[in-house]
Amino acid sequence: MPKNLFPLDSSKSFPEQEIVGHNRWHPDIPAAVTVNPGDSFRIDCREWFDGYIKNDDSAEDILTAPVSKVHALSGPFHVKGAKPGDLLIVDILDIGAIPQEEGPLAGQGWGYTGIFAKNNGGSFLVDQFPDAYKAVWDFNGQTATSRHIPGVSFTGIIHPGLMGTAPSHELLAKWNQREGDLIATDPNRLPPLALPPEPQDAILGSLTGADYERVAAEGARTAPPRENGGNQDIKNLSKGTRVFYPVFVDGANFSVGDLHFSQGDGEITFCGGIEMGGYIDVHVDVIPGGMDKYNVKENAIFMPGNVEPRYSEWLSFSGTSVTLDGQQRYLDSQLAYQRACLHAIDYLSTFGWTPEQVYLLLGAAPIEGRLSGVVDIPNSCATVYIPTAIFDIDVRPSAGEVPRIDPGIGAPRAANR
Secondary structure, eight states: OOOEEEOOOTTSOGGGSSSOOBSEEOTTSOOSEEEOTTOEEEEEEOOTTTTOSOSSSOOHHHHHOOGGGOOOBEEEEEETTOOTTOEEEEEEEEEEEOSOSSOSSTTSSEEEEEEOOGGGTOOTTTTTOOSEEEEEEEEETTEEEETTSTTBOEEOOOEEEEEEEOOOHHHHHHHHHHHHHHHHTSTTOSSOSSOOOOOTTOOBTTOOHHHHHHHHHHOEESSSEETTEESOOOTTOOTTOEEEEEOOSTTOOEEEEEEESOOOTTOTTEEEEEEOOEEEEEEEEEETTHHHHTTOOSOOEEEOOSOSOOOOOEEEEEEESBOTTOOBOSSOHHHHHHHHHHHHHHHHHTTTOOHHHHHHHHHHSOOEEEEEESSSTTOOEEEEEEEGGGBSSOOSOOSSOOOOOOOTTOOOEEOOO
């Protein structure tokens, strides 16, 4: 096992740890650990809300979850010799849940998926699902099951939702400017169009005093993916993955967090993966001048791992660029994917699951989302592929009776307020 360079004590909150990570992006957050190119090491990661979400049958914690606290990131890791313009190579050697069978924190044998309320972040289908819901999942090896969504089980694709390098001052200013301009177009929108810098609840490693105040006021929120990688939520960044990240500051200042036991493409419920704490083993190296050498300007590229479950039969649903009230949009691929997801929810609800249970399932299970057609004006065609083997009943259309599942206690709900 590689040496653990960022250990976390499960009995303490994120800010109370011996080595404190961060929850904002800023080039002036000091590196927590220094490593060499060619090093392999282990990193402990807290669940993205740092233990706020509980293993219970209430969604009140999802409703009140403090979005200003996310994400709890381990790092930054300074890679000696890395310079702006290089590419940082990150190999995922291993990844898993916190290695305890029982415990109060997500990752210790369990995780959760949440639909976020409209006034607290919202979700991909926020207009149809404006309230907060939660599903708790139990882990048995690589298999996930939930008392809140009975009749399904699936093999997880464990992966980090968030990995990235620190931005330069220039890149950070670009982020804040363009996202601020977007917010200004509709500043009172719910959910908001973007998240501006928020000093409240900022965790900035070892920074204190005036430096802390300045960086807290400038630091970018970690919610969206950006040029540095960040919160990409790509389910295929699993064990065996190699990622090439642009380097914008000396040492790269690499960070990681937001581990998921599983996730469907799009993480459509916002808290759509099965959130957990855990560990990740990585190997790092540097390609000097790699950004110019390979014309990688402002994006990460990756070679996915090969440990995903081998499902062979799928039930697929399509959607086009037409709103629910019949308005035609021009090649709106996001709308098309929303419609595909809604068609899947409508269909699977006929078997006894509630729409909310199906929505939570699509966020957590290893579904595949595809942009199947983006050239045939005016309609994009998006599709969602659902593996049939995850269901205890046969969900394929047939001439026989429609089988019914007992929805059990259902998904806990907390009304938006």
